[in-house]
Amino acid sequence: MIPAIVLVVVVAAILVAGARKPALWRLAWRQASGRPSQALVLVGGLMVGSAALTASLVAVDSAQRLATRIELLRWGTTDVTVTSERPFPIDLADVVSADPEVRQNTESVVPQLQLGASLADISTQRTESVGTVIGYDAAHDAPLGDFTLIDGTRAGDVGPNDILMNERAATRLGAHAGDTVAIVVGATGESQSLTVRGVARMRGKAAWGFESVGFVRLALAQKLAKAPDAVNLLRVIAPKHPERAVATLNDAMAKSGLPLRAVDAKRQGLASARAQTKFLRYALIAISTFILLAAIALIVNLVVMLAEERARQLGMLRALGMRRSSLVVIGAMEGAVYSVTAGAAGAGAGLAIGALLARFLQNSFQRFFLPGGRPLPFLFRPSLHAALAGFTVGTLVALFAIALAWRRAGRLNVTAAIRGLAGAFPRRRPRPGLTTFARTIAVMAALGALVVPEPAVKEAAGVIALAVVMSMLKNRWSMRVRVSALSLGIVAWALAAAGNADIADPRSFMQFFVTLNVVEVFAFSVLVAANLGSLERGAALLGKRSAAARQTLRPVLAYLARRPLRTGLTVGIFGLVLSLVTAAATVLATDQPRYEDDASGYQIVATTIGSQQADLTASPDVEAVRMVRFRLYRGGVSLPGVRAAQISMMVYEATPAITSLPLAGRDPKIGSDREAWKRVLDGTRAVGSLVTAGQPLRFETSGTRVVNAGFLRAGRLLYGTIVGPDQFSAIPGEVGTTYLVRARAGASAALVARSLEKTWFADGLDASTTRALVDQGAEDLRAFFAIVQFMAHMALAIGIISLGIIALRAAFERRRMLGTLRALGYRRRTVLIALMIESMVVTTAGAVVGAGGGLLLNRFFFKGGFHGVDMGLLGGTLLLTYVAVLLVSAGPAIRAAHMSPADAIRTVD
Amino acid sequence: MAEQLKPDQSGFEEVVRGIPVVDARAVRKAYETGSARVEALRGVDFIVARGEMVAVIGPSGCGKTTLLNCLSGLDDIDAGDIHIDGVSLRQMSDNDRTDLRGRRIGFVFQAFNLLPILTAEENVELPLLIAGASGRRARRAARAALERVGLGDACRRKPVEMSGGEQQRVAIARAVVHAPSLLFADEPTGSLDSDTSTKIIELLESLNADGQTIVLVTHNAELSRRAGRIVRMADGRVTS
Incomplete structure (x- = not known):
């Protein structure tokens, strides 16, 4: 509601300003409508943020509705x-x-x-x-x-x-x-x-x-x-x-x-269903946040580029008597045209994409709750609320980013701008008194925020503190050294925070994860932008060996190095997008079948209910068996965010037979698997898949409370919670036995499982191969990950659009320089290759920042739960990125290469 | 006394009639380019009386354009003072200087600097609209200004559809549409062929004949010859 009010007020203010100063509105409108194809691409880039947000909200609303429907189906008339x-x-x-x-x-x-x-x-x-x-x-x-x-x-x-x-x-x-x-x-x-x-x-x-x-x-x-x-x-x-x-x-x-x-089973079930869709809500909103942030970077980059391109016009307007504030107002008006159009188009597209995501979710729910059963209804909920939220937030974000970026135009140096000289947008001169005041406030805020329990706030506080320290070294270190040191300090701080992260609440978890990624991408992008000169020097060194290489590389690298803001922003856009893809690839890898790890050396899992136990070692194909007693618990379970959900689950008894199984995602407070199992045996901890490590779980029927020590690496074999013998006795439920079976070498696990089922058919024993269980688990999650992949590729669209626009504008604004190079003897092919290399350099820097930095961060963040990345997703995305970048930058590069040198040199804006 | 006057005060015209339009004393201006410091103006005194047409000439890099930029308030000065219509630029805020430019100063540049997104008429009416004139009044004045420069039939054309000479005439119309006290022209014929240059020179002459004060920077011998007064500069100083 508040964003909607803010948007209405802002747009109304812009309309009033337009009514009072029609000249400003005319200029803004002509700029926006003067180049329809450019405006179309701009709107296309800006609308992705709105679309992602609307789609996420619609998908989550639909998922919540579906979960509610499932819960109602489950309970029927029973309340x-x-x-x-x-x-x-x-x-x-x-x-x-x-x-x-x-x-x-x-x-x-x-x-x-x-x-x-x-x-x-x-x-x-x-x-x-x-x-x-x-x-x-x-x-x-x-x-x-x-x-x-x-x-x-x-x-x-x-x-x-x-x-x-x-x-x-x-x-x-x-x-x-x-x-x-x-x-x-x-x-x-x-x-x-x-x-x-x-x-x-x-x-x-x-x-x-x-x-x-x-x-x-x-x-x-x-x-x-x-x-x-x-x-x-x-x-x-x-x-x-x-x-x-x-x-x-x-x-x-x-x-x-x-x-x-x-x-109150039905109501608790409905509350639990709502609570369980929270994680999905926050996950999708987190992904949308990545996309929105990439969109903001794109907007700022475009505005910086447009302002530089229009510097001469802006200078002329100032010469004609236009105040600095009016230049910013023109920018805001033009931004309003783009952002309102993009917001509306994005919200519309978001509804359509939301329908697609809702279909993915429906498949996921179907597989989980009703495998093989009648299809669940397709409960797509294109709510006005979601569309409005997507439109409002997307539009506001775009509008504020544009207005903020245009503030730079307010600092225009009129004479430099009119004469087309460098330095048309001078850096803001810090006022000493204000800087001291700002530093003092920043230090106080940072110190105050360091004690706030919210990890995302603490992370931001550390970044501010580091920035203040670096600003105090202004007179001792060069700008490049200070910025580089600050970037590396921020990365180290982010990694340290990731290593110590222990968050259960899904909202805080997502906020923190997004914050860490954004901070790290920002820091690495700044590091790259500050050190672009090294690339240029590298090209110069390379040039000692190959004149052709120097001739091709030097001008483009110099161009990038002299525009650190723009280059850094483009690297940041790709970095953000690829860090999102890397996060998706990391999570996907976590749930990828790893048969050896997930099976811990067992090929078959068999189960019987009842206190009697089958002697499976009697089978000639069975080499070893571990038996684990379980109880089928039916009743209320409370966990963080979910109170007394009525579920049925397997509760296993921890015995020395299984306490040698390796753990994954162990509570950082526990030093080793051995110590974790010891605590499980003495009744203070549990090992299970229902809650994250370190979080409590309470069995309402018996009042038994356990704190999770971690997950079993072979979690799909014993799916539920493993507790100590005392807790096991206290928790009610029918007793049964799970058998972890190691087949003899050379025996077919599937045939042995079938044989065991036949032999103990009368006892109701059912046996599955561990491979089938692991595959089944991965299959259950596939639909959910399809959403993550889809959203990640949606974000990629922003990166590619952004590079396409930038390649186009870069070729356009450099036509005189390129014309001069051609006049000096550069061949068309050299210009073409140079421009393509320029795009590749930026893309590669973004890939290193996003994928490399993301990998590093995820390794720290997911700790024992880190199982590498899904190379299919990450590698495929990188390949797609390079191909798309080549395609979008080829057009402008070919155009630039085929410009007539004479025309290019003569060009007047 | 004159220094306290603001351009928009009533009775301003009467008061300033006897005051030089431009009165610059001991103006100094330096630029930092990397580690080098360039003294562009080294104590320039420069006075322009109402109705004069002054040509500033000199070799490239002698400080002509810098002088023009400082006189018009586009650039700050490091030392000395400049009065326009008796008002000190040094004591003005950026907004006041901007408003002064909008009301009392007109510009013509070598590269025309018309806004490509606007038609000729819209370009010309822009200074008036910026100054807060009504759309109707601005349009009327713009058409009159275009008529005056001989482009009454080119109102709807955009700069890209015009020749260099036509663009420069539109730029001149834009510079005078708000009846400024002072017109600055920086190499107004620099991008034009000789025939077109002649037409522009005649146009400036006719404006001056109608009472328009003009300060121009030029390398064009014909244009400087036709100016009422020539000021020579070298190495950041006025030499004669």
Whole structure:
């Protein structure tokens, strides 16, 4: 809202200024509209920022809507749940639901019996070892509605020997109506063969947590659980006042002596879904920030270039009596034309791109929540709010960048400008008193900010402090030495900050990551800009060996070296874009399959539910097995930013059998893997994938709290949380066993896995190769990374557009110089090669700053989680960059090379 | 007394009538070019009476253009003082000097320096619009100025569509459209062929004949011969 008000005020002020001084408006408008093709390219470059921001916001809105829809699908009409590890008499459920207060605040209380069980389809010979069987009674279940089967029919009750599979379970087992399925209940080891009555769609009561569920008659479930007349789950319908329902249910259960707690499951689920899309929101906004910053650098570069090109005109205007402030107003007016047009076009394009991103996200959610199930609805949400935000922020950023850059025009030296001499834009002369005052304020602000806990603020404070120190060395060191030292100091500070980063909050994490990248790119770009003279000297040295090389390189390198601001900005644009691509490539590499690391030497992972354990070493193809007990925890989990989300997850028991497995992304406070495992065993820490290292995790049902020590490098093999034996005993849930299997040399892992499943089919053992698990994990993330790659390439467009414009303008503004060189004997080919080399030099500097600096930073930032970069993305992007730069700079270079020397020398602006 | 006057005060014209348009005393100006310091003006005294046409001549690098830039307030001076219509430039702020240029001074440059994005008429009306005149008044004055330089039919043409001589005439129209006290011309015929130069010289002469004070810098012998007074410069000093 505030940016919109600011934009309205700024544009209104510009319009008023235009109305009061029509001459200024006329000049601004003529400049903007005088060269339509240039204006088009400018608007194209400026609109990318708005487009990226709008697309991100639209995509996140759509994702949030989709997550909400998924949560509603998952819970159906159930609003509140009551779960218990130990079954309780169904009569007590009737008593509770008959309580007048409960009746007043709920529509219905439905008792069910939920059991952890393995499911095995005899027909397809496929198993789901960690499945769920829910026993229900059709009479009690009526308020929850019928099941909707995938053939479109509806089903209420099932036969005494029937089972109704939900879509997920049916997909896992390849089950169809009429198949025979064997179930083994983990808690009792009881088994039963049943006929598949049908497959229910994943919605409402069939969706239950998006787990693999088979629904059977309550009596059968009670028999298998050895719990006659008992249930362990109440699904409560209370859409109007779920919080009152929770309170009255808890009172009623307390009165009945039931040690149970009601949970506002649906609302917590919805809150959790919103919280979990936060990371996506901040990730996309962070990417958009990179793009916006690259756009700002592009804008500043263009304005600097345009101002230099128009120096003579600006000087003439000053000579005719135009005040300095009016020059800036003209710039702001022209900027308003470009930025408002670009903002509107960008917001429109952003909506279209947002639809594409929403489609990527839909695929990602589908794969994660409903693999193989019915397609989720495409919930593209082209909100006016997102479009307005993209338009407003994009326009304001462009407008302010233009206005700020035009302030330089206010310092115009009139006579130098009119005569086309160097020094038309002299450097601002510092006022001694003001400098001391500014230094004092800056030092105080920096010192104050150093104690602020926000890492991004601390980083900025360090940069300011370094800058102040360097400014104090003005009279001792040369400008080049000071700037170089400052740049290197800033880089060192950024790397040190990255090395000590330990942030859980996604917002702070993203802010800090963006800040570090921007600071580092800025510092390296300044370093390059300050030392361009070295390149020129290098060319001179090279020239001692080859006159042709000197002839070709010297003029272009001299041109770059004498324009450090412009060259530095172009390097910075490429640097920013490529640091974003490098960050994307780093994250992509983190989740790339690394079979050796991710499998820790095991080829097969097998699982059974129940306390009985299979002796897999009996198989001749098995060389070694590590057994890890787990509990299937169902209940509330709280983690930073998410309170009491209702989930089901595997909790593994840490035993010496697994405490030699290597960790990744370890908490920096813990010195070694050995120490981390020691702490897990003594109960103070856990190893898991749900939260980042150093962050707490609380199991609400038991009140168990653990702090994460790091991730298992073979995280996909034991996906969940590994806790010490004491915590394991305290956390409720059905017990099962995971077997990490090493096959004998030469044996096919896939065949051994299949053989193990067949041998222990009756126990519901399911086995997968570690390669398949690792591939599956990478596949799950592919859709998300498609978004990151897409956005990274969108940012690349800015870099390429910027270099294209700069190549065009550079050839244009140097036509006299090039004409003179041609008159002096330069061949067309030499001019062409020289200009192409110039683009390549800038691109290469940007690539080194962005990709090299990004790699260095990411290595420090991601620490143990750094697994190199995805060379496909980074290498491909670099290749694409060079090809695109060659293409966009070829046109201007060819044009410049074919200019008539006489015409070029005669040219008058 | 005159130094306290501001150009926009009422009765200004009457007061300044008897005062030299330009009164420069002991003007010094140096440039820093890298590590070198160039003394462009070394104590120049220069007075121009109302209605005069003064040609400043001298070899390249003698300080002619620098003198013009300093007299017009485009450049600051290091020492001495310059009065335009009795008002000291040294005591003026940048904005005051800018306003003075906009109201009392006109410029003609060798390279014309017309704005390529504007038509001839728009170029000419620009000084008036900058000074805050209404669009209608500016347009009327611009057309009259163009008529005066013989380009009444070229109002809608852009500079790129005009010859060098035509562009210079537009530049002259722009320089005089706001009836300045003083017209500065820096090599006004420097980029023109001899026929066109002659026409421009005649135009400047006719302006001077109508009472326009003109200070011009030139290498053109014909133009300097036609000026009422010639000031010679060498090595940053006025020699005669």
